[in-house]
Amino acid sequence: MSSQKPPVSEAVSAPVCPDPLVIERGVCGWRGWLRTNPFFYLALAFFVGIVAGLGAVLFRRLISLMHNAFFFGHLSTKFDYLRHSAASAWGAGIIFAPVVGGLLVVWLVKTFAPEAKGHGVPEVMDAIYYHCGIIRPIVVLVKALASSINIGSGGSVGREGPIIQMGAAFGSSLAQWLRLKEWQRLGLIAAGAGAGIAATFNTPISGILFAVELILVEVSARTLVPVMIATGTATFVSRLFLGDFPSFIIPAQVISQTTHETVGAYGAYIILGVLVGGVGLLFTNSLYWAEDRFEQWFTNPYLRHALGMLGVGVTIYLMYLFSGHYYVEGVGYATVQDVLDGVLTNPGFLLILLLLKIAVFSVTLGSGGSGGVFSPALFVGAVFGALYAALSNHFLPNVGLNVVVAGALGMAGMVGASTGAAVTGAVMIFEMTNDYHIIIPLIVVSSLAFGMRRLVTRETIYTRKLIRRGHYIPEALHSSLYLMRPVEQFIESPLLRLKGGCTLADVQKLLRGRRQETPHILVLDGVKPVSVITAHRLRDLFLQGQPEVTLAELGSNDWVSVPADSQLYDLVARLRSCHCEIALLSRRGLLEHHEEVLAVVTVEDILNYASLPRSLLRPDAV
Incomplete structure (x- = not known):
């Protein structure tokens, strides 16, 4: 790492x-x-x-x-x-x-x-x-x-x-x-x-x-x-x-229409799932873009949040002035209910609501606020689903996509795409509707939205915040049998061997056009490895934009060498005892020549594939 x-x-x-x-x-x-x-x-x-x-x-x-x-x-x-x-x-x-x-x-x-x-x-x-x-x-x-x-x-x-x-x-x-x-x-x-x-x-x-x-x-x-x-x-x-009431009231007579859906309708649901995944990415990226900009522009936290909330105040007042409601303030449940009641159907207005909600949500949290992302995700999903249905019915009237159903499906998809809790999103809307007939469209939209986001990045709106601190969270839970497997099975990123005099610009040129994951870089002094730049560290360096810095200045020599046939259990123990987060796998445990190095394995690789408790890898837990 x-x-x-x-x-x-x-x-x-x-x-x-x-x-x-x-x-x-x-x-x-x-x-x-x-x-x-x-x-x-x-x-x-x-x-x-x-x-x-x-x-x-x-x-x-x-x-x-x-x-x-x-x-x-x-x-x-x-x-x-x-x-x-x-x-x-x-x-x-x-x-x-x-x-x-x-x-x-x-x-x-x-x-x-x-x-x-x-x-x-x-x-x-x-x-x-x-x-x-x-x-x-x-x-x-x-x-x-x-x-x-x-x-x-x-x-x-x-x-x-x-x-x-x-x-x-x-x-x-x-x-x-x-x-x-x-x-x-x-x-x-x-x-x-x-x-x-x-x-x-x-x-x-x-x-x-x-x-x-x-x-x-x-x-x-x-x-x-x-x-x-x-x-x-x-x-x-x-x-x-x-009271025993759902958070949103979804008309039962509308949901029951999903009992006999046509092939065309399911085709529309597939497209909706993919598009919601893209909106989920926009939703997440907007939040962290706003957070970066506010921290870059304003060092004083009081001034930072005050200016951000001033923008929110102006927005909600203008919304009331021109539309009669504040719409995007607070948790936004009233607007979601308007979508589920079939009140909001104008595509232009739905697009405005979608963009404004993403903007004010990003500004509220990005400038230093305190609150959740679940409700804004439901809001954006409902509005986008209704927008998609309205446009679909305009251009493809034979499909007959219901605005309310599409709004409910969009809510489930946004939860799956942004938070990574795809099953939770689908089952949550099912519990709210209490109608089993909608479960198949929910599965289709939620899983495709999740898959679309995962195709672009493994980071969710939750884990990205931690990754920016250098804290990595496993994507899945596995049996401890992974501890008994050879370390070489957990090799995730390719390995690139470069001399220390190369610059980041040289690396970018070398990787340009290659469709593969970002590699770990083994930095060489002659034929001997001297330091390592891990894949996620390399991605961070590309974003920071210092193309003329040499690899020798950026590499870390805080690593250990282990034989390639070591078990994961032994590697974890070695990393903890040496207080390291990078391991070089070698044929005989020797590193006199870079050809002895077969691969680089980091703590991030282990967390992603073995899903070990983080405490097991903490050096201070030894």
Whole structure:
């Protein structure tokens, strides 16, 4: 992996992974007995579900309170998310409401919990793979306040990411207080995250699948059962307070039309899935482009977010001035419901909504806001699906694609394309419609959207944030049998041997026109290898744009040499003991000549193919 070290702030704030042996010796009495009692662990999952369900309810109330305060100047928790907000009491002054809210958010995040910035889920994944599941308890409170202020004041972000992070943080905090084993702590984090999704959408199965697809590092009865208990409990608690209603009302008579779809309709669904995958890429790239530009242009975080939210305020006010509704502010559920009610069908207006939502969402989070990406993804998917159906019916009227059905399918596709949770997206919309007939179109669109995004990049909107820190997350979960296989089976990238005097410009010319993955570069001094530039480091260097820098200046000599027939288990142990992240595979373990080097294997390669827990590869875990 990259030879660059993470920023000092990240390195300092990273908690030390607790030594399980020390914990085992240090726990006695009732805590020690509870840790060994499986029924108590299941009871903890039940408790996490109750707290996550109540947290989802209270968080919605808190968002309503902030919205009414910022828009109308009174304190009330009454607000219908499926109906558009009335005109603000401040008139044009509503432009400054997001600015005031944004300044409060920056103060909260900088003062109390920097990890509450952003969209939540990446921080949970980072805690699992890089911090042994340690999440500070204060994150629950700060995330709730910061995100509710951002959303309530008009910021265009979602509420699901914060709920996921809050549920996960509570699970982690409870496990830390009881000094549970690491696998139990990670299990409660997944239970809290899945319970948050289940409670906010009233979709318990989707909550389980979300935990399986994105959060769990182990899929077994001992991890799945607690997640199931927590999601079921959280859904029940949510229904007690909010009623047994789906997040969106999708007309049953419309969905039932998918019972007898024509071949032409399925052809249209295939095209929709591919196009939604492209929109998902635009959605993700826009967020990180905005984040890079704001950090490049403004060093002061208060000024950065204030200017970003000023742009959001101007946008929502102009939307109200010219269309009668704010449309793109907040979670945007009212606009999604308009699509599902068949109210929004004008292609031109749908295109405007699509572009503006992506823009204000990117600016809200990219300038330093706090909130989720799930709701904006559903918004963009619904609007794009309706836009696609409207254009399809105009140019190909015989296909007869329903705007409402296409909107629902677009929502599932956007979740799969942007977050990587393709199964969750499909099942979530199915649970909302409660009609089995739509399941095949959902599978088609969601899987193709996911595949289209994966064809271009393996990074999701969640993992890209971590990769930019040099933190890599495995794409899949595998059995530990991979530990027993030869290292050479995990060779991912090709190897390029170049002299140290070559420049980045020379490498770009050499790779131009080649249709293969970015190679690792073995930098040579004569015939002897002296340093390595890994594939992902090379991609970063290309983006930074320093073509005249030589490879000798960029290479890392922080590597170990291992025989090519070594088992992965032995390689992991060697990397940990040497505090290295790069291994050179050689015929006899000698490196006097570059021809002895057969390949380069990095920690990233191992994570992608073997899906090991990150803690197993941490040098400080030795």
